[in-house]
Amino acid sequence: MRNRFAFQSWYFLFWLVFFVAAKAIFLGYHTAKTAALAWSTVRGIFGYGLQLDASTAAYLCIIPFLLLLGGNLAGSRFPTDRLIRFYTAVMGVVVSVLTVADLELYRAWGFRLDTTPLQYLDSPAEMVASAGSAPLGLLGGIFGGLLVLGWVLYTKIVGRLPTLPAGFGRARAALVSLLLLALLVVPLRGGLQQIPINQSDVYFSSQPFANHAAVNVPWNVLNSLLLKNSGPNPYHFMPDSTAQRLVKQLYAAPATANLSNYNILRTPRPNVLFIILESFTAKFVGSTGGEQGVTPNLDSLARTGVLFTNVYASGDRSQKGLVALLSGYPNQPTGSIIKVPRKTEKLPHLARSFKQAGYRSAYYYGGELAFANMKSYLVAAGYDQLTERADFAPQDQNSKWGAHDHVLFNRILTDLSQKKPPGQPFFLTAFTLSSHEPFEIPIPKKFPGTSETALFRNSIYYTDWALGRFLRQASRQPWWENTLVVLVADHGHPLPDNSANESPAKFHIPLVLAGGALRPEARGRTITAFGAQTDVATTLLTQLGLPSNDYTWGRDLLRPGGNSFAFYNFNDGFGMLSPAGAVTYDHVARRVISRDAGVPDAQVRQGQAYQQVSFEDYLRK
Structure with a gap:
């Protein structure tokens, strides 16, 4: 019984x-x-x-x-x-x-x-x-x-x-x-x-x-x-035909352009080491106008590589940054497309593009790939190898997120020394995590203080230290001379200075191209054109002469001429930047939050059109 x-x-x-x-x-x-x-x-x-x-x-x-x-x-x-x-x-x-x-x-x-x-x-x-x-x-x-x-x-x-x-x-x-x-x-x-x-x-x-x-x-x-964002499109500011025309104009290629020194690579099929830096706000990067001395290694790479000084994160979360960087796809004002696997499966992805060109691919992250549904997105991308928290020893991890950044980089060096087949180029994505709250680091603090800002500053310094240590060792490897390194943040941060949720300063991030595959004459270049994370994939593929037609929301930031702009989403609003200045817009209040004196009405309309068309595209995925 x-x-x-x-x-x-x-x-x-x-x-x-x-x-x-x-x-x-x-x-x-x-x-x-x-x-x-x-x-x-x-x-x-x-x-x-x-x-x-x-x-x-x-x-x-x-x-x-x-x-x-x-x-x-x-x-x-x-x-x-x-x-x-x-x-x-x-x-x-x-x-x-x-x-x-x-x-x-x-x-x-x-x-x-x-x-x-x-x-x-x-x-x-x-x-x-x-x-x-x-x-x-x-x-x-x-x-x-x-x-x-x-x-x-x-x-x-x-x-x-x-x-x-x-x-x-x-x-x-x-x-x-x-x-x-x-x-x-x-x-x-x-x-x-x-x-x-x-x-x-x-x-x-x-x-x-x-x-x-x-x-x-x-x-x-x-x-x-x-989950929200199921439709109909709540961001409808103008007739669809008008919005589509304005967006098309934003992406129009220049009729003529000086393409001398356009190609920055000295080899047609370099290895690509794509490093995504957790929370690396430009406010802590001296080469992008931030504090001096916090990121000495990244700043050194910026002086000897190609530095982009006006690049902005497309969103404010890691999962949003991943999709923008690896698929060149815009973010949504609330939620993220990465939460809907049936939609992300329809996105282009750098891993897939490189695989079609004969590359092998790997993704390294010291944390749990299940976080924010990242794993479904990465599995659908077709990476040949996924390495995550469970693959690292417990003693090499912090208390919350996972393996420390220098441990992650050590694992990458070990795996690359054993790469097979030796002649096949690789596309390797590495995502750091130590500069995420609670900002725990395994080395002595460089900067004094116990405030959250001080802890954050020290965590950025530690990741930069681990990055420099890794790249110095990598530069002595046989594959280095044929390797392009892409260094970019997943998103910015309110700290330091507690930037407002919609503030452009919160979304300003570094982007640096470095490595042995750069032409000598390209080293030390600074690109001041405005761009967003959605432009990185297109810029990279175009340099390698690989198809980028599927990345319809990206521009080649190295191509002279054309429109210079950056668009980003914060919760229920957007920001639009250009050489004229920045404007931010609140979707709930349906009004402009802030607007620099030089920003024309046309830029506000362009931002609204971009939001309308990009969200409509999201709904149709």
């Missing part, structure tokens, strides 16, 4: 088994795609997918566990069993509807069910058209089968709620129920790790279908409901 206190565990198991069965039905429905997978990949779908399945099961358990808690306090008069059965029946129908709808929508659209169908509620004709070719009889049969399966599983696994054991008081029973309720926190967030669970945790394969199949549909729908 089952114990009343095992009921909650059995109830959780019921939902878990149901979701595993639903996953099997999804794979069976898409037989052709499933047949193309190796058995190990199919096993991975269930193994990795179990994390989101458990999280969803935990969410569905909250109300029944609360009902059981109330029933234990109220006694036999409280209809606990009937209420739990009613709730389970309702949720079983809802989950079954979502599961069946997802089967056909995935076939038609290529992504798992989310809130996208809600966009068609005001267009029933489109909804009917979308379902016109669906095998309604088969789907109806699957729906009925899911309901029967749910009833059988509930009967066999959960069954009737047992009564309280004789002599076991209500208070003690309620305490047990409360403890089991509290334990749901673990599967809810996907475990005890620092970063709560997201789609990245189930993205494990280079085959998109396998990653999609591992996702739990109810979880995906709920997650999508909690």
